[in-house]
Amino acid sequence: EVQLVQSGAEVKRPGESLKISCQGSGYSFTTSWIVWVRQMPGKGLEWMGIIYPGDSNTRYSPSFQGQVSLSADKSVSTAYLQWSGLKASDTAMYYCARVSTPMGDAFDIWGQGTMVTVSS
């Protein structure tokens, strides 16, 4: 079964760092881009950035450039989303998804989501 499994929910204080993960299985993890998508409480979907696990090439949405960092470890088929100094406004659900090139770059497989809560 093709799937993306994300790490569990996190509760952090403002200013703390955090790294969440997204592990792929059932397909060639290194040959498909992975996208990260933010969904703030009660709001819509925003793409944050993409990473190609094969060579860790990354692209960031201008809205998130400099705010987060993407990385990948192809040896464990895992992509990561990282913050160095969380803010309350980072409270959201974060999804990873596979970018499907045959579908023209629609997002065909989604992780279950990681809820990040930042509160003092």
Added chain:
Amino acid sequence: DIVMTQSPDSLAVSLGERATISCKSSQSVLYNSNNKNYLAWYQQKPGQPPKLLIYWASTRESGVPDRFSGSGSGTDFTLTITSLQAEDVAVYYCQQYYSTPTWSFGQGTKVEIK
């Protein structure tokens, strides 16, 4: 940036009736070279991640019931759910991937049972 605008923001439909959602893009998402519209629809049920329903504006993803259909071209698109079922209660999003590697979503349309 391509802006995606959905209408309505919410709608309530009786079981077995038709639901229609509109999505408009601020510029065409039709690639003339392959005559494909770079437009997808997603369904997000409460407490779940989004699920891809339709890509290329009208191609159903594997396993998606045929009561879901997508149509349109250029800048105007429609998602139709014929004979609404209780399990179709969800928020539906359109997405353009014409400008990949940048993407944009519509604001979402909430579908409820009347």
